[in-house]
Amino acid sequence: MRFGLIFSLIIAIVAVLFALQNPQTMDVNLLFFETRGSTALVLMVTFALGIMVGLLSTLPKQLQARRKLKKLQRQIGSESKSSPGSSRPFAVLRRPPPLMPGAPIAVVAPASAPRTAATYEQGLAQLTETYEVRRAWRPGSERGYLSAPDADRVDALHRAIEDPDIRAIFCVRGGYGCLRLLHRIDWALARQHPTLLVGYSDVTALHLAFYTKARWTGLSGPVVTEWAEADPATLDSFQAWCRGTPSDLTGNFDAGLTPLASGTVSGPLLGGNLSVLSRLIGTPFAHLEHAGVLDAVAGVILGTFTTGELDPDKPTLFLDDVFDDYLGTRSYPVVRGLPYGHHLPRCSLPMGAPVQLRATAEETSLTAQSPVVDS
Template sequence: MVAPASAPRDLDRYQAGLAQLRSHYEVRTAWTSGQERGYLAAPDSARTAALHEAIRDADIRAIICVRGGYGCLRLLPHLDWTLARTHPTLLVGYSDVTALHLAFYARAEWTGLSGPVVTEWGDIDAETTEPFRALAEGETPTLGSNALSPLCSGTATGPLLGGNLSVLTRLVGTPYAPDWEGALLVLEDVAEAPYRIDRMFAHLQHAGVLDAVSGVILGTFRPGEPPTDRPTLSLDTVISDYFEDRPYPVATGLPYGHLLPRCSLPIGVPAALNVEEDTSHLQVLQSIVAE
């Protein structure tokens, strides 16, 4: 258990999550209160060292992040990618951890699990924990069968890549972005006004990402409120503007994002997206657990 981004806002909630995790797994902690540096859980050097220590230890099967917040992007130039390639380890988290998921995939061929952070484990119920544990224990489930809504029909297969839209766009054009060609792109975000989401979609379009991928799955978007004295577009209109005429399958409504309950998603493994008018689903094709 490491804290590569921000520290817990509520230590009682953190301790409750830690206790719940310990009821399922053997947990070693690599973060304690008192190391905070502003909005960071600890200085960059300490957070980097904690990640390296977890990667180096052959007994560690998964690295679970304390929470998101902010800070993972600062670590990328300091990480030992050669070390990472020698010991692939399942990295668990979401939101700001998107930066680590995609960078470890691009630089070290890691797979990841976009799932609950430690501070959430005291609050989540079986609807969230059971899909998480299924993926973490090597299963290859079908996701979103009862939730996905079609925007563009079709089928596509490719590595499942994505996460938080705001964080993902900060990697585009850097050495830590993955190859998007043929990928299935999954996106979610929270507290962003429609014009800001529009701006980020435009960034992905101009950078060629939306032309390179083979399919798109949109998770939960809870937009922030735009100023009441300004005109706006609805989020549905923004999504339609960028995705309704794509030559590949696009589905919306995946229960994935910042809101609970939600599904967990494997990052960096092959998946198949099938979008039809009457049924849509996302099938995981390969386990995220190393042999």
């Protein structure tokens, strides 16, 4: 502000000096208008008129930009709520349409191929009883532990996204390979066609990338190879989210959340497989605490973890010890015991959708604040 005032004064002084040092007069003719005036005054008036015309020419674009900004602000206001203690709203989300029985879907394999052909065929058959499978991955193009070369896998993903009839993209399984696709995905295409992405484990990489790059919400739910053996609680949790029904994320499961640190917060639910999440940080030495992630979140929810066989003759730290070391003294709520991991039954999680985490002496709960689909 002070610099602008000083600059304006300098321009004014220069203009006055120019007028005093150039007292000559000149004839001015414009169409039928004729007059005579100071050369300096004529030049300054012409310069001022040029500035005004330039400013007026940009006025339509400025008004259009202002209208877009107001529209975006209204969208943010309707899409989100502010987190406690923060005035920053959630990002505007691109929610896919609801996924109802009989809807057309695509089945892709962005990571590894099925461990056995039987589990895939049985799961695909079970999936076909609920939805219309328009596109489905077929064996024959495997490359090592990958279901197909990178270019083929990302092409299948693109074709599913750009198909206007496809209501959801189901992943065959996790394994490994989704990280190899992130730099190949057409994010502009994704922003134009939000589609419900279903999967977990290695699909964590896709869920987080689509949220970051395209503002998709997704569903961390059962992969195709699990559908033949999925229990009612797992399927009910998944289908409730597909219908757009916000609910208690643990309502259908015989499991209780245990608080490690208390508090109540709201925010977008992000995460998934911890191993994949760690690799997304960016370096081979990255650690969630060292990378600052644990200082930036509003809360932490721990699912179930698999451990190898312990040698009774060797000293070790148990999971409870590790959780206490890194999370027990946090200023935000931390809970464990969410029925989510590499097992069944398992609850489905709405990636990117706002949820509320409550960990108090009276109640420990994780509830949805809005649907994952555009209901």
